[in-house]
Amino acid sequence: MKITRKDFLRISGLGLLAVAGRKAVRAVAERTSERASEQTSAPFAKQVRWGMAIDLQKCRQKDGCDRCIKACHSTHNVPQFSDRAHEVKWIWKEPFKNVFPAAQTGYTREFFGNLPVLLVCNHCDDPPCQDVCPVKATWKREDGVVTIDFHRCIGCRYCMAACPYGARSFNWLDPRPAIATVNLDFPTRTKGVVEKCNFCEERLAKGLGPACAESCEEKAIVFGDLEKPDSEVRRLLRSRFAVQRQPELGTGPAVYYIV
Amino acid sequence: MFMFEKALTGGRKYWLWITSLFLLVLAGSLCYVLQLTHGLAVTGLSRDVSWGLYIAQFTFFVGVAASAVMVVLPYYLHDYQQFGRITILGELLAVTAVTMCILFIFVDLGQPTRIVNIVLHPQPKSVMFWDMIALGGYLLMNAAIAVVTLTAQREQVPAPGWIKPVIILSIPWAIGIHTVTAFLYSGLPGRSYWLTAILAPRFLASAFASGPALLILLCLALRKLSGFDAGREAIQKLAVIVTYALAINMFLILAEVFTAFYSEIPAHEEHFEYLFIGLNGDRHLVLWMWLSTLLSGVALALLLVPKWRNNIRLLVVACVCVFVSIWLDKGLGLIVGGMAPSPLGAVTRYVPTLPESAIVLGIWASGALMITVFYKITLSVWEDN
Ligand code: SF4
Ligand code: SF4
Numbered sequence: 001m002k003i004t005r006k007d008f009l010r011i012s013g014l015g016l017l018a019v020a021g022r023k024a025v026r027a028v029a030e031r032t033s034e035r036a037s038e039q040t041s042a043p044f045a046k047q048v049r050w051g052m053a054i055d056l057q058k059c060r061q062k063d064g065c066d067r068c069i070k071a072c073h074s075t076h077n078v079p080q081f082s083d084r085a086h087e088v089k090w091i092w093k094e095p096f097k098n099v100f101p102a103a104q105t106g107y108t109r110e111f112f113g114n115l116p117v118l119l120v121c122n123h124c125d126d127p128p129c130q131d132v133c134p135v136k137a138t139w140k141r142e143d144g145v146v147t148i149d150f151h152r153c154i155g156c157r158y159c160m161a162a163c164p165y166g167a168r169s170f171n172w173l174d175p176r177p178a179i180a181t182v183n184l185d186f187p188t189r190t191k192g193v194v195e196k197c198n199f200c201e202e203r204l205a206k207g208l209g210p211a212c213a214e215s216c217e218e219k220a221i222v223f224g225d226l227e228k229p230d231s232e233v234r235r236l237l238r239s240r241f242a243v244q245r246q247p248e249l250g251t252g253p254a255v256y257y258i259v
Numbered sequence: 260m261f262m263f264e265k266a267l268t269g270g271r272k273y274w275l276w277i278t279s280l281f282l283l284v285l286a287g288s289l290c291y292v293l294q295l296t297h298g299l300a301v302t303g304l305s306r307d308v309s310w311g312l313y314i315a316q317f318t319f320f321v322g323v324a325a326s327a328v329m330v331v332l333p334y335y336l337h338d339y340q341q342f343g344r345i346t347i348l349g350e351l352l353a354v355t356a357v358t359m360c361i362l363f364i365f366v367d368l369g370q371p372t373r374i375v376n377i378v379l380h381p382q383p384k385s386v387m388f389w390d391m392i393a394l395g396g397y398l399l400m401n402a403a404i405a406v407v408t409l410t411a412q413r414e415q416v417p418a419p420g421w422i423k424p425v426i427i428l429s430i431p432w433a434i435g436i437h438t439v440t441a442f443l444y445s446g447l448p449g450r451s452y453w454l455t456a457i458l459a460p461r462f463l464a465s466a467f468a469s470g471p472a473l474l475i476l477l478c479l480a481l482r483k484l485s486g487f488d489a490g491r492e493a494i495q496k497l498a499v500i501v502t503y504a505l506a507i508n509m510f511l512i513l514a515e516v517f518t519a520f521y522s523e524i525p526a527h528e529e530h531f532e533y534l535f536i537g538l539n540g541d542r543h544l545v546l547w548m549w550l551s552t553l554l555s556g557v558a559l560a561l562l563l564v565p566k567w568r569n570n571i572r573l574l575v576v577a578c579v580c581v582f583v584s585i586w587l588d589k590g591l592g593l594i595v596g597g598m599a600p601s602p603l604g605a606v607t608r609y610v611p612t613l614p615e616s617a618i619v620l621g622i623w624a625s626g627a628l629m630i631t632v633f634y635k636i637t638l639s640v641w642e643d644n
Pocket of ligand 2: 132133134135136137138148152153154155156157158159160193194
């Protein structure tokens with residue numbers, strides 16, 4: 001068959017048109033299907049986003065109370081080392097002036113400065129600890145929990161340098177001898193890996209709330225789904241003034257403090 | 260191994276030197292075994308100061324490695340013939356320094372047996388991933404360049420043409436390794452001592468001062484020990500490079516100090532206060548930091564005046580001052596100063612322990628061993644010619 005120049009032009013022109021047409025059709029189709037899925041699946045497919053609100057006033061009610069700390073540390077086999085350098089902790093208290101150095105005036109410091117603030121990992125929206133880990137041993141799950149694979153961590157401690165909240169601890173020595181009674185439902189760690197609060201992911205999987213929130217008699221720790229407008233934590237955050245730790249860093253902490 | 264037999268001949272003094280280095284490596288290895296069995300608790304590191312001497316040494320030696328570009332660039336791009344011989348010495352120094360860096364990272368790991376995870380589960384978002392690629396590539400390039408050039412010199416033939424593009428690539432790559440190393444730190448939120456755009460330029464400036472200073476000292480040592488002369492003009496040129504780089508480095512540090520103290524933003528001031536004045540009663544780094552400043556000042560004065568710079572004895576003093584000063588600033592202050600005060604304002608004292616120092620010394624000794632063997636091989640090739 002002989003193809004003339006005119007034929008050739010016609011065929012290639014048609015081809016081009018066909019390609020352009022198909023692209024346009026596909027774009028329209030995509031947009032409609034997107035809209036359709038938005039409408040139909042919205043109420044069901046909404047992601048869970050776990051978060052926490054800590055009522056500082058309620059938390060100070062009982063002087064020196066450390067029920068939540070004990071509950072967490074015994075549930076998760078957190079070793080207790082006496083020297084500060086090698087300390088491992090998932091939840092602990094720190095003076096207000098160290099936690100919110102900018103959120104005070106010279107006049108309030110006297111009263112507020114030394115009041116204890118409960119600290120845990122913030123399970124950030126955009127966690128720097130996840131980005132720096134060279135082996136993907138720490139990552140944010142779909143539900144917002146930032147977790148660690150103790151069997152993959154190489155112990156480089158880059159995540160400790162990257163976390164702007166000091167939430168992470170390293171096992172400088174074998175933790176097992178420093179655990180009073182081992183909870184067999186949760187793994188113990190080896191020396192040389194990093195660990196931190198895991199929002200009780202193992203309990204969430206069973207439909208339970210975090211151990212710290214459960215143990216608190218004052219109900220100072222409220223845990224729940226930040227995506228659900230009528231969850232208890234959302235209701236609380238709507239009605240009371242709450243702050244996050246250093247929100248200006250853009251990490252998006254999911255732990256709120258009601259002050 | 261490549262012409263290794265040439266390293267096996269030497270006098271009594273040579274063997275004494277080699278043996279003592281081996282003993283240091285052995286002591287370091289034994290301490291490393293101690294660290295492996297007991298964990299990193301045998302070091303002075305803590306929850307607050309979680310990186311220390313190992314990571315600081317790593318950073319410092321990436322600088323030494325990158326500084327090879329200061330001889331490679333003039334020789335290959337500007338055809339500066341005086342650097343002909345020194346260039347190979349510089350490349351071999353880079354190979355040694357990168358190897359030391361890898362060792363420093365390795366001994367810092369809590370779970371060294373899992374190091375393969377870096378390959379099995381790579382995370383391209385992590386700067387450490389890119390640093391591994393940068394350092395690995397640089398090591399291979401420099402090793403290839405040195406081996407190929409030296410072989411060609413032994414056979415007295417021109418080096419094969421394919422090595423030229425590798426050499427050209429190694430120039431921006433050298434800048435790359437130290438930039439990426441700076442990005443390890445300067446991209447972290449909440450560590451205000453490192454969170455500065457001039458960290459990478461500062462790293463490069465301090466590297467181009469300390470690396471060539473070391474190279475000058477090595478060349479002068481070679482002249483004394485082996486009769487090999489790098490040439491007066493080459494040494495003088497290197498001294499000029501050290502002068503410029505040192506001046507730029509001091510300028511950049513001053514720019515940092517100004518920004519921190521004139522803005523009076525506490526988070527930025529604190530780290531400098533901790534290092535140079537002391538914070539919360541902890542002053543244990545103050546003396547070292549001022550010593551570093553003083554040494555930089557003395558070195559700059561000695562280098563700026565041509566008459567002093569051209570005097571070999573004073574040049575040696577200046578180079579030692581530069582090297583020690585930058586080692587203190589980068590191999591000690593940079594990491595510890597960035598970690599204290601901690602994000603929660605805690606000032607935790609960090610003092611390297613004996614095993615930790617022995618491990619560091621062991622790695623230094625293995626570096627010295629490598630450089631001795633490399634230079635010995637190179638010099639015997641040149642002598643044979
Ligand atoms: S608080 Fe720290 S450890 Fe927790 S998610 Fe945020 S950056 Fe990571
Ligand atoms: S210490 Fe472990 S979790 Fe942290 S960055 Fe390194 S490998 Fe990842």
